[in-house]
Amino acid sequence: MQVTTTITEIRAWVRQARAAGRTVGFVPTMGALHVGHTSLIDAAAERCDCVVVSIFVNPTQFGAGEDFARYPRPLENDLALCAEHGVDTVFAPSPAEMYPRENLTWVAVEKISEPLCGRFRPGHFRGVATVCTKLFNIVGPDLAFFGQKDAQQVAVIRRMVADLNLPLEIVVCPTVREPDGLAMSSRNQYLSPQERKEAPVIYRALQRSAELIRAGETDSAQIVGRMSEVLRQVPGLQIEYVSLVDADTLEDLPQICGRVLVAVAGRLGPTRLIDNIVVDGPAK
Ligand code: AMP
DSSP states (O other): OEEEOSHHHHHHHHHHHHHTTOOEEEEEEOSOOOHHHHHHHHHHHHHSSEEEEEEOOOGGGSOTTSSTTTSOOOHHHHHHHHHHTTOSEEEOOOHHHHOSSOOOOOOOOTTTTSSTHHHHSTTHHHHHHHHHHHHHHHHOOSEEEEEGGGHHHHHHHHHHHHHTTOSSEEEEEOOOBOTTSOBOOGGGGGSOHHHHHHTTHHHHHHHHHHHHHHTTOOBHHHHHHHHHHHHTTSTTEEEEEEEEEETTTOOBOSBOOSEEEEEEEEEETTEEEEEEEEEEOSOO
């Protein structure tokens, strides 16, 4: 497995792979890799001749007071996991390699980046869309793999790729969970043992919404109320939002219909947790 840190090196590597007629799958990450990430790597290996993983904690998607400085960076471990899963090349640039000068050019995906996490993390999706555009331009993959765990990120990237005619296909892979339902996340390691026991309440609340929708409930306010009852079982959980929105446009759905994204975000101590499920409501 090759490890590249410069744009020149990764471009040269991909150029050679393409010249040899190989398709390139790309998995962008911020490192601290877990089974959620390796599921994307495995999906990429299945669909593509070679796999490039980027490991870059992107400063422009963190707001002031967020966890950029303390975000885990266990690079040796990450490289070992990538090698185990047959990754061909890891691209692990420094912030100076990615942002050598003041960045003046930004990609902002309107509307879709405004609700849900957009309300609580101003500028986050502009940072995500900008770094993904840069990474897509640097790596030039055929396919890029993202996790459903970050549903709004998927919606933003998909729309950006469509609006800007970027020449790649976005593949979305299912959320990988711990046995108790907690969605895997690099941030789960911030949780204390007590918080770790409490964190699956978010998935239990999501499951409650699915039960209600399947039983025919179509009033979103009712469903949010019932989910909140579940979430209140953990008094320390500070809920940011409990939302039912159209899975593609992320527009509010006061009445359930079509593909519904049920999304929750909250803070448990210093840790911000997000999770979601997609449920089929009655046809539109
Ligand atoms: P991150 O390193 O957190 O930026 O995540 C990199 C990629 O891994 C993103 O596409 C995430 O959606 C995806 N990912 C993170 N956690 C999970 C998970 N539990 N299941 C599936 N994909 C995930």
